[in-house]
């Protein structure tokens with residue numbers, strides 16, 4: 001099938017590449033000329049494990065091409081995916097200017113039947129807005145489908161190739177048939193393609209992300225309470241998670257959820273609620289609790305240093321919002337670093353993939369370490385913000401010879417409390 005993907009970020013590029021992998025002829029369109037030039041010369045512009053192999057293979061097979069021209073994209077694809085940003089607007093709602101801007105142009109440019117697929121995360125009712133924006137300028141038949149994406153960064157290729165489910169929100173039989181044909185190769189394992197109306201599909205995406213964010217936040221509160229009453233959240237987590245109704249996943253406490261989606265999506269669902277005369281009390285709390293969780297280690301650090309962080313140096317391990325990505329959008333590490341800088345501390349930071357993004361954000365305000373041990377030289381404490389695998393079994397003797405004082409504040413519970421104590425560290429983690 002001939003496919004175009006408009007917007008070639010984490011979702012668009014993975015979608016385009018994986019659809020090419022199953023034999024489709026894919027054109028990826030992006031407004032960012034630099035990005036498109038990179039892709040044309042074979043460079044994957046983001047860090048996403050395993051994407052490079054598929055990317056290269058499909059470019060070689062001429063199934064994956066790139067352009068900055070929306071016009072070419074609309075000419076090429078029978079199915080047009082919109083994988084455009086839907087960032088948080090000032091009032092917390094999802095900003096639809098990218099989606100509706102492109103929809104407006106689609107109406108002007110299409111000359112034959114197209115299926116326009118919204119893959120971005122958008123509030124309930126957006127498909128009607130997209131339809132209206134296209135219809136305003138088009139005299140041609142077209143259909144709009146809502147097909148929310150559930151991939152995780154760091155596992156995006158795997159999640160796309162082997163999805164637990166595919167949600168298709170549509171009312172046109174013709175469009176549904178085309179979408180089912182396109183996705184058939186991805187559901188061989190028996191996982192379902194779930195067809196529903198557009199509004200339910202749009203809400204499914206927000207409900208899923210908000211539920212997961214709530215699950216994490218609930219566990220963060222249990223962890224905070226564990227500290228008050230002398231319980232161990234790791235034990236509570238295992239004790240709870242073995243109940244299959246609860247499940248083991250997404251129960252890991254830490255310094256809050258971050259990323260380009262959970263924070264904005266929870267806020268957008270809350271705002272959608274308010275716009276429709278419904279106040280999501282639970283989401284209000286999730287937002288508040290997560291905001292304070294991001295800096296939950298700060299009072300503990302301050303208490304240790306007698307409320308004076310001025311001139312103290314902190315090593316920070318892990319800057320991306322989670323492991324296996326270079327994405328720092330809404331990363332808890334950024335909130336920690338900003339808070340520490342504002343209190344006069346100095347930072348030596350390291351992340352395996354996110355250093356260029358962090359450099360853009362902080363410039364010379366922090367020291368960008370050349371490796372994880374460089375970030376621990378002469379520090380008063382080490383702070384762990386992201387649980388990259390390479391941090392899990394550090395060379396303890398190297399750490400000890402580097403660090404000025406043996407303080408570790410661990411926002412991701414990487415180490416055994418008694419092991420760290422036996423090694424002579426003052427080790428503070430979450431809920432233990």
Ligand SMILES: NC(=O)C1=CN([C@@H]2O[C@H](COP(=O)(O)OP(=O)(O)OC[C@H]3O[C@@H](n4cnc5c(N)ncnc54)[C@H](O)[C@@H]3O)[C@@H](O)[C@H]2O)C=CC1
Nearest residue numbers: 007008009010011030031032083084085086120121149153
């Ligand atoms: N990042 C993720 O893991 C997931 C994101 N989503 C949703 O997917 C959507 C896209 O997210 P990301 O891929 O993370 O965004 P992104 O910011 O990584 O990529 C968006 C791309 O769209 C391009 N763009 C902007 N305006 C354009 C225009 N007028 N024409 C062509 N290209 C244009 C940008 O240059 C950028 O390359 C959002 O709604 C997000 O909530 C859904 C599931 C997972």
Ligand SMILES: O=C(O)[C@H]1O[C@H](OP(=O)(O)OP(=O)(O)OC[C@H]2O[C@@H](n3ccc(=O)[nH]c3=O)[C@H](O)[C@@H]2O)[C@H](O)[C@@H](O)[C@@H]1O
Nearest residue numbers: 149150151152153216250251252254257258259261321322
């Ligand atoms: O809509 C999206 O963009 C995506 O958002 C999340 O994916 P992602 O943000 O890539 O990452 P997650 O693995 O879900 O982690 C999100 C945040 O929660 C935190 N988290 C996750 C799990 C956990 O147990 N504890 C915890 O604190 C992570 O550290 C991270 O900051 C969802 O998992 C995807 O299904 C969804 O498609």
